[in-house]
Amino acid sequence: MPELPEVEVVRRGLERWTAGRTVAAVEALHPRAIRRHVAGPDDFAARLVGRTLGVAQRRGKYLWVPLGEDEAVLGHLGMSGQLLIQPIGAPDEKHLRVRITFTDDGPELRFVDQRTFGGLSLEALKDGVPATIVHIARDPLDPEFQDAKFVAALRAKNTGVKRALLDQSLISGVGNIYADEALWRARLHFDRPGTSLTLPEAKRLLTAAREVMAEALAVGGTSFDALYVNVNGESGYFSRSLNAYGRAGQPCGRCATLITRVAFMNRSSYFCPRCQKAAGQNLVARS
DNA sequence: AGTTGCCCCTGCGCGC
DNA sequence: TGCGCGCAGGGGCAAC
Numbered sequence: 001m002p003e004l005p006e007v008e009v010v011r012r013g014l015e016r017w018t019a020g021r022t023v024a025a026v027e028a029l030h031p032r033a034i035r036r037h038v039a040g041p042d043d044f045a046a047r048l049v050g051r052t053l054g055v056a057q058r059r060g061k062y063l064w065v066p067l068g069e070d071e072a073v074l075g076h077l078g079m080s081g082q083l084l085i086q087p088i089g090a091p092d093e094k095h096l097r098v099r100i101t102f103t104d105d106g107p108e109l110r111f112v113d114q115r116t117f118g119g120l121s122l123e124a125l126k127d128g129v130p131a132t133i134v135h136i137a138r139d140p141l142d143p144e145f146q147d148a149k150f151v152a153a154l155r156a157k158n159t160g161v162k163r164a165l166l167d168q169s170l171i172s173g174v175g176n177i178y179a180d181e182a183l184w185r186a187r188l189h190f191d192r193p194g195t196s197l198t199l200p201e202a203k204r205l206l207t208a209a210r211e212v213m214a215e216a217l218a219v220g221g222t223s224f225d226a227l228y229v230n231v232n233g234e235s236g237y238f239s240r241s242l243n244a245y246g247r248a249g250q251p252c253g254r255c256a257t258l259i260t261r262v263a264f265m266n267r268s269s270y271f272c273p274r275c276q277k278a279a280g281q282n283l284v285a286r287s
Numbered sequence: 288a289g290t291t292g293c294c295c296c297t298g299c300g301c302g303c
Numbered sequence: 304t305g306c307g308c309g310c311a312g313g314g315g316c317a318a319c
Contacts, residue, residue: 002312032296061313079313080297095297115296117313159290168314175312221312228312245312266293267311291319301308 002061002077004139004173004213006221006228006236010083011063013231014056017085018065018109021102022052033097033113036074036132037121047122048073048100057128060139060172064123064130071122074130078117084110085231114227139173140210141217151202157194162269164194165209174209177222177245180270182209184244189278190269215241244270 026048028034028041037044053073054066064072075083084093085107098111098120111120123130138145150171157164164170165179174182183190185208188201197205216222220236224246229235239246243253248261252272260273 006312076313078296079311113296114298115311115313117296157289163290166313177312224312265291267313289319291317293315293317295313295315297311299310301310303306303308 002079002228003175003178003216003222004061004141005178005216005238006223007061007063007077007173008058008141008217009221009230009236010077011056011058013085014063014065014083014109017107017231018053018102019055020052021104021106023048023050024101024103024105025049025099026101027099028097029099030097030116032116033111033119034121036076036119044120044122058139059129059133059142060136060168061175062130062133062136062172066125067122070125072125072130073120074123074132075111075120076118078113078115078119080115080227081111081113081118082227082229083231084112084229084233086110135169137169137172140171140206141173141213145171147203147206151199151206154194154202154205155197155199159194160191161188161194161197161205162190163265165205166265171206171209173213176267177242178209178213178216180245181212181243183271183276185212187275189276190264190271191278244272246270 026045028045031041034041034044051067056063056065062076064074066072087107093112095112095114096110097113100109123132153170154164162179165174182205186205188205216238219238222238223235224239244259247259247270250259252259252275255274257272257274259270261268261270
């Protein structure tokens with residue numbers, strides 16, 4: 001469950017259900033799900049047993065569970081990963097990759113991932129953050145996110161503004177859905193070069209990204225299907241509030257022009273061709 | 288150095 | 304029915 005709101009929903013579930021519990025056993029059922037743990041799945045399992053889980057943390061789309069002061073279990077859900085709390089004895093999911101049981105004999109933690117783009121690993125903490133993700137920027141819901149610094153960096157990018165939004169070393173947590181939604185709210189075309197943005201436009205875009213993700217989080221995130229659920233298997237409700245993403249051929253909520261879909265970075269970009277004009281058109285319109 | 292593309296996977300819905 | 308194609312909430316890394 002990819003983007004910031006969905007990952008934060010999972011983090012909260014972990015905080016509630018796993019904090020303070022001690023690991024009894026670890027089953028790594030698919031090596032690919034542990035591939036980022038360089039010492040291998042057996043080492044991952046052996047080093048986790050007997051450890052007590054701390055309070056789950058998150059930066060962007062990464063989350064981690066501290067094991068004391070200087071080590072943590074790092075997780076990324078990729079495109080299809082789930083962290084589920086399941087009663088012991090519940091039938092295994094088809095794509096169950098890792099099972100973690102606890103010494104209290106309570107419900108177990110499962111990592112389920114159809115496409116295995118996600119995974120778990122043990123990482124050293126460096127200033128409280130897993131060493132392998134220090135390149136990930138803070139996300140816009142982080143109180144220490146620096147708005148002015150991001151706005152300046154965005155306006156220095158030659159690349160298209162959507163590509164910049166998806167660059168997790170610039171701003172983290174934004175994925176394909178919320179990038180399109182933020183651009184729609186800010187009335188900006190996804191391919192406008194960062195260098196073409198005025199200061200107000202760049203600020204507007206950051207505000208839009210922050211607002212749309214906060215609103216999505218408030219209703220449990222965006223779920224189109226059972227793949228995107230919280231640790232208890234429940235869906236969020238933000239899909240009904242989407243204005244651009246996935247709405248090709250449907251009327252724009254502002255101007256009723258039909259939303260357009262174009263291929264972009266091996267994915268899709270949805271936008272209103274009237275409200276979100278490309279650079280040249282905007283410049284002409286303003287002059 | 289910054290930017291761009293390709294690829295890692297599995298499953299589903301579509302048109303033929 | 305079956306098969307091939309395109310598409311899916313991500314990101315690391317090689318190649319310009």
